[in-house]
Amino acid sequence: MTPPARRSAALLAVLALALTATGCGARVASDGKPGARSGGPGPYPVTVENCGTRTTYDKAPERVVTNDVGITEIMFALGLEKHMAGYVMPDDKGDLGAVPWKAAYGKVPWLSKKAITKEMALDARADLVFAGWNYGFGEDNGITPASLKKVGIGSYVLTESCHNSTDGSGGSARGVMPPLEALYTDLTALGKIFHVEGRAAALIKTYKKQIADAAAKAPAPAGRPSVFLYDDGRDKPLTSGKFAGPHDIITKAGGDHVMKDLKDSWTTVGWETVVARNPDVIVINNYGDTSAARKKAFLTSYAPLRNVSAVKNDRIYVMDYAELVESPRNPAAVTDLARYLRGVHTG
Incomplete structure (x- = not known):
């Protein structure tokens, strides 16, 4: 502007x-x-x-x-x-x-x-x-x-948003490290800037334990449900790559993130990719002008998705925006999603 x-x-x-x-x-x-x-x-x-x-x-x-x-x-x-x-x-x-x-x-x-x-x-x-x-x-x-x-x-x-070329002059792809590591990096740096290193260290210790406790109860690798993050979009869905919060939240909660090969944070893909990867669970990012209920109604009525496992079996889980972007809510989000995924039986 x-x-x-x-x-x-x-x-x-x-x-x-x-x-x-x-x-x-x-x-x-x-x-x-x-x-x-x-x-x-x-x-x-x-x-x-x-x-x-x-x-x-x-x-x-x-x-x-x-x-x-x-x-x-x-x-x-x-x-x-x-x-x-x-x-x-x-x-x-x-x-x-x-x-x-x-x-x-x-x-x-x-x-x-x-x-x-x-x-x-x-x-x-x-x-x-x-x-x-x-x-x-x-x-x-x-x-x-x-x-x-x-x-x-x-x-x-915000470290989650750093450009892949870290001088900020390169391409549009974002993300330079695993999402939870980005959170810990920012807490550590801000702790130093504001001279509250002890608070930062205590938060990181608490978050790591919370996530480890949730991960310890995750399904065995062979039985992990595959998960797709749906942010919004009709022609093309906006989703999470490996450098946005949902990747670590899904993975630590015991899911297999179907877009883990995307070296970006938040980005769009084609619906044909979603269909081909056939996720067992779809997580809806709840925010914006389009309600989670309307997003779910679209997913369940969109013809190309009718045979996708998550749609056929009504395994659509809603999470709030603030849980999914880099934030102090990420550890609790892992715990909540892990609880849901433990009830999902695949195969």
Whole structure:
């Protein structure tokens, strides 16, 4: 989105400040080594690598703006709501009143239910935007780490969304590591940036145990049901490749992810591929304008799918969007899906 020509007094003040200081005290390390500045408080400066870029922080960011539910809840899970200026996300991401972070949602301003823009970040006096490629960042909408840097705002990119060419200039495919490893990577890096390493380590330990407990009860490899993730789409289905959250959720829960060979995160395939791979279970991603009930009605009435095992045997399972994108809800999602898959008998 092209910024409007009009600039408010507040905007001019922020831009003036950007000329004298880098957002959130962050610097891109030019020599590939941790930067240093004498006199920094506590553990600072610290350097982290994010999507192939090393950035040095001279202090913890104080006015973070997050985009989307999973990213926002990563901050909440780390107890960082006091470091946030607000969050941006649509209101189609489920019931936020039943989550462990209900209190944090009540404290942090909901800045917009529309797509994040550079102007929103400037109006919020953000010193860091935590978003991801196709989770807010995009060359087509004019908000990227590079464009934010020009106005003095730092960026942290969701690891699940890193481009396969990590400098961000290559193809559109996303994902550089297994999805749960991406979650742990972000928790570790953010723990370092905000000096809450202990909280991050404790969360990771808890999540790994939760997932291991669920995986221990998974069906034997020979009896694992095959699973297809259906996000949306009629002409072509949007689904998950090996680098999006559903891959690890399905696999750790005891399923065989039928699209595990796709080296991307969220991407489209042809219905003929779904039919050929004949999944035993279809998981519906519940969000957006099209309800899960309408998505299921489409799947069960779409003629090419009539002989697919999941449709014939009515094995269609609904999960919420926030469980399936990189988020602190992923471990519980593994447990819930594992419980369902244990009741699925194949062959």
